[in-house]
Amino acid sequence: VSCAILQQGFSQQQSKDERMKWWREARFGMFIHWGVYAQLAGVYKDHEQLRGGAEWIMNRSKIPVAEYREYAKQFNPVKFNANDWVKMAKDAGMKYIVITAKHHDGFAMFKSAASSWNIVDATPYGRDILKELAAACKKQGMKLGFYYSQAQDWNNPGGSAARKVMSEGWLNPDSARIDAYTKEHNGHWDPAQETASFADYIDKVSVPQVKELLTNYGDVAVLWWDTPTNMTDDAALKLQNLLKLQPQIITNDRLKRPNFPGDTKTPEQKIPNLSELDGLDWETCMTMNGTWGFRTSDNKWKSKETLIRNLCDIASKGGNYLLNVGPKPDGAFPQQSIESLQAIGNWMKVNSEAIYATKASPLLPLAWGRCTMKEKPGQTTLYLSVFDWPADGKLLLPGVKNTAQQANLLAGNATLKTESTKDGLIITVPATAPDTIASVVKLVLNGQVENQNPW
Numbered sequence: 001v002s003c004a005i006l007q008q009g010f011s012q013q014q015s016k017d018e019r020m021k022w023w024r025e026a027r028f029g030m031f032i033h034w035g036v037y038a039q040l041a042g043v044y045k046d047h048e049q050l051r052g053g054a055e056w057i058m059n060r061s062k063i064p065v066a067e068y069r070e071y072a073k074q075f076n077p078v079k080f081n082a083n084d085w086v087k088m089a090k091d092a093g094m095k096y097i098v099i100t101a102k103h104h105d106g107f108a109m110f111k112s113a114a115s116s117w118n119i120v121d122a123t124p125y126g127r128d129i130l131k132e133l134a135a136a137c138k139k140q141g142m143k144l145g146f147y148y149s150q151a152q153d154w155n156n157p158g159g160s161a162a163r164k165v166m167s168e169g170w171l172n173p174d175s176a177r178i179d180a181y182t183k184e185h186n187g188h189w190d191p192a193q194e195t196a197s198f199a200d201y202i203d204k205v206s207v208p209q210v211k212e213l214l215t216n217y218g219d220v221a222v223l224w225w226d227t228p229t230n231m232t233d234d235a236a237l238k239l240q241n242l243l244k245l246q247p248q249i250i251t252n253d254r255l256k257r258p259n260f261p262g263d264t265k266t267p268e269q270k271i272p273n274l275s276e277l278d279g280l281d282w283e284t285c286m287t288m289n290g291t292w293g294f295r296t297s298d299n300k301w302k303s304k305e306t307l308i309r310n311l312c313d314i315a316s317k318g319g320n321y322l323l324n325v326g327p328k329p330d331g332a333f334p335q336q337s338i339e340s341l342q343a344i345g346n347w348m349k350v351n352s353e354a355i356y357a358t359k360a361s362p363l364l365p366l367a368w369g370r371c372t373m374k375e376k377p378g379q380t381t382l383y384l385s386v387f388d389w390p391a392d393g394k395l396l397l398p399g400v401k402n403t404a405q406q407a408n409l410l411a412g413n414a415t416l417k418t419e420s421t422k423d424g425l426i427i428t429v430p431a432t433a434p435d436t437i438a439s440v441v442k443l444v445l446n447g448q449v450e451n452q453n454p455w
């Protein structure tokens with residue numbers, strides 16, 4: 001079946017450019033991974049989980065279904081406050097949130113009639129956190145999207161990818177646990193939940209749950225599928241057809257490969273090289289430390305410098321940054337995440353003009369930093385995010401032949417002198433950087449960029 005046919009029902013409703021407009025301008029969003037796995041936080045029966053994000057603990061540590069379900073009975077996030085979460089995202093400069101409505105453990109973070117394995121029916125908390133988040137997002141003008149694991153469900157035999165994945169790579173040498181796991185998965189499922197086959201699982205769980213997500217929570221900005229493993233064209237078509245319920249929705253490329261490309265490519269934990277950019281919309285999703293779901297022992301926090309420079313780098317290549325938070329089991333964000341969000345927010349308060357609604361730079365690569373661009377007839381504005389401040393006070397735009405109308409720093413707004421030389425345009429900057437992480441020079445040029453060394 002051709003891509004065109006598969007995409008048809010969808011694209012007829014709104015043009016792709018119309019649907020993508022806000023997303024292309026947003027540039028920065030928050031990913032949230034939260035579920036029963038937060039309760040375990042990377043440790044099962046005093047054993048640290050080996051390999052994988054903490055959201056994978058059921059699979060990696062071979063936790064039997066019945067036992068994993070017990071952890072839901074302890075899930076009681078009394079500190080959860082949807083308005084606080086949205087405000088933290090907004091203050092960081094993020095324009096959208098994508099939250100795990102259901103991860104690979106099959107646990108629905110919303111009230112679902114398709115499976116009682118959900119936050120309302122299986123936890124003492126009993127509240128539909130997606131409802132509360134949707135209301136908070138609406139109130140604060142934040143776009144909300146849902147991550148949905150359409151094919152893997154380790155709590156249901158029909159989510160058969162789970163069995164396949166679990167049978168591979170026995171990294172944990174505890175044979176008693178492996179035996180318990182195997183026993184559990186040979187006839188000890190909860191009969192009320194059981195689906196007989198993968199197709200049955202799609203019909204009885206994934207399709208009805210996606211329908212719920214696209215019906216009960218107002219406008220849904222993004223459907224973030226994960227992962228395509230084990231998907232069939234038939235299953236993918238059923239799920240994709242549901243997207244008509246939200247004509248403006250944007251989806252990623254993880255429904256099924258290769259026939260369902262979706263709207264956005266999704267490099268995970270990496271920023272593409274120039275050679276990998278192909279003109280399609282893309283979004284790098286990334287953790288602030290080494291895990292998606294909360295993990296107590298994970299202290300591999302990226303520095304504020306790395307996070308802010310990543311945002312500049314991604315924007316300079318025309319992509320979006322979907323930066324993850326893994327809330328704690330009590331519903332609070334980890335302190336390090338809060339502090340990093342605040343640091344990014346402080347930078348964005350001064351410099352967001354260099355990020356929002358910009359396009360990829362015509363100047364790549366640059367030795368001292370990154371560049372984004374806005375164009376209008378007869379005029380181009382470049383935003384130069386300077387990571388390495390020039391010691392001699394001369395910032396060179398190599399090969400650029402345009403004359404400058406104006407140059408100024410976004411921090412403090414001081415006007416800067418410019419001169420055209422045979423090597424390119426030189427901007428004279430103050431002796432010290434206003435921001436040692438990234439200082440932005442706004443440069444307005446006459447005409448379109450004329451560059452002797454186009455990339």
Ligand code: H79
Nearest residue numbers: 033051052053055056060165226227268285292
């Ligand atoms: O939700 C996050 C991950 O849990 C999810 N995608 C992001 C956004 C994801 N699901 N699958 N994968 C990522 C790729 C799977 C890689 C695997 Fe493994 C290698 C599965 C088993 C071996 C990584 C390492 C996970 C467990 C060990």
